[in-house]
Amino acid sequence: xxxxxxxxxxxxxxxxxxxxxxxxxxxxxxxxxxxxxxxxxxxxxxxxxxxxxxxxxxxxxxxxxxxxxxxxxxxxxxxxxxxxxxxxxxxxxxxxxxxxxxxxxxxxxxxxxxxxxxxxxxxxxxxxxxxxxxxxxxxxxxxxxxxxxxxxxxxxxxxxxxxxxxxxxxxxxxxxxxxxxxxxxxxxxxxxxxxxxxxxxxxxxxxxxxxxxxxxxxxxxxxxxxxxxxxxxxxxxxxxxxxxxxxxxxxxxxxxxxxxxxxxxxxxxxxxxxxxxxxxxxxxxx
Numbered sequence: 001x002x003x004x005x006x007x008x009x010x011x012x013x014x015x016x017x018x019x020x021x022x023x024x025x026x027x028x029x030x031x032x033x034x035x036x037x038x039x040x041x042x043x044x045x046x047x048x049x050x051x052x053x054x055x056x057x058x059x060x061x062x063x064x065x066x067x068x069x070x071x072x073x074x075x076x077x078x079x080x081x082x083x084x085x086x087x088x089x090x091x092x093x094x095x096x097x098x099x100x101x102x103x104x105x106x107x108x109x110x111x112x113x114x115x116x117x118x119x120x121x122x123x124x125x126x127x128x129x130x131x132x133x134x135x136x137x138x139x140x141x142x143x144x145x146x147x148x149x150x151x152x153x154x155x156x157x158x159x160x161x162x163x164x165x166x167x168x169x170x171x172x173x174x175x176x177x178x179x180x181x182x183x184x185x186x187x188x189x190x191x192x193x194x195x196x197x198x199x200x201x202x203x204x205x206x207x208x209x210x211x212x213x214x215x216x217x218x219x220x221x222x223x224x225x226x227x228x229x230x231x232x233x234x235x236x237x238x239x240x241x242x243x244x245x246x247x248x249x250x251x252x253x254x255x256x257x258x259x260x261x262x263x264x265x266x267x268x269x270x271x272x273x274x275x276x277x278x279x280x281x282x283x284x285x286x
C-alpha cells in the first residue's frame with residue numbers, strides 16, 4: 001500500500017448551523033449543533049487513509065477528553081498515530097456553517113502550537129512516499145519536516161493554509177504546492193503563481209482545480225452538486241490527491257480523483273464525517 005505521512009494539526013470541531021454567518025456585532029441563533037473531529041492535519045490523514053493509502057499522522061494532543069476522542073478516531077480509520085503528548089489543551093475550532101454551505105472558522109491551536117519532531121518522526125518521514133504539510137502547526141516544524149523529506153527523497157505536498165509568509169527554505173523543499181486563488185496571489189506577490197513550486201495546484205471551489213507543471217496546465221472541473229457544508233473539502237482534496245500520487249498515479253488522474261473526493265465531501269456535514277471512502281470516489285468517477 002502507498003505510504004503517506006501527515007505532520008499537522010488535530011482539533012475537535014464545534015459546529016453551529018446558522019441561516020447566515022453573523023456580521024461583526026451581530027448575534028444569531030443556530031438551528032443545529034454538533035461536535036466532530038477536525039483540524040487540517042487530521043482531516044488530511046483521514047482523507048488519505050479512506051482513499052486507500054497506508055497513513056501515518058504525526059501531531060500533538062493534550063491529555064484531555066478531546067485528545068482521547070482524536071486518538072480513538074484515528075484508530076478507527078486505521079491510521080498510525082505518532083502523538084506527542086504536551087501540557088496544553090487539545091486544539092479546537094468553532095465553526096459557523098450557513099444554509100448555503102459556506103463557513104467561517106475560529107481555531108484555538110492549543111497543543112498543535114507545541115508540535116516538534118523527534119528522531120522517530122524523521123524516520124517515518126524518510127520511509128514515506130508523500131509527506132503532507134500545512135500551516136496550523138509551528139512554521140519551524142513545517143520547515144524542518146520539509147527539510148527531512150527532501151534529504152530522504154520523500155515527495156513534499158504543502159497546503160499553504162492558513163496563509164502566511166513562507167521562508168524561502170521551505171518553498172525550496174516543496175514539490176507540490178496547493179493554494180486557493182487568494183493564497184496563490186498572496187504568495188506570488190504579482191509574479192506567476194506557477195513559479196512558486198515545481199507543481200502548483202490552485203483549488204477553485206465549485207469550479208474544480210487547475211494544476212501547473214513544466215509550463216503546462218491541467219484543469220479539472222468539479223461536478224455540479226448540492227453543497228451543504230464546505231468544511232474540510234480542501235483537506236479532503238489534498239489527502240485524496242496525496243494517496244493517489246503515492247500509489248503511482250499521474251498528476252492528471254490524481255487531480256480528477258481529488259476533485260471528485262472534495263465534491264462528495266461538500267454534500268455532507270462536518271469535516272471528518274464528510275470524507276468519502278475510496279470506493280465512493282471511484283464510483284463518482286465512473
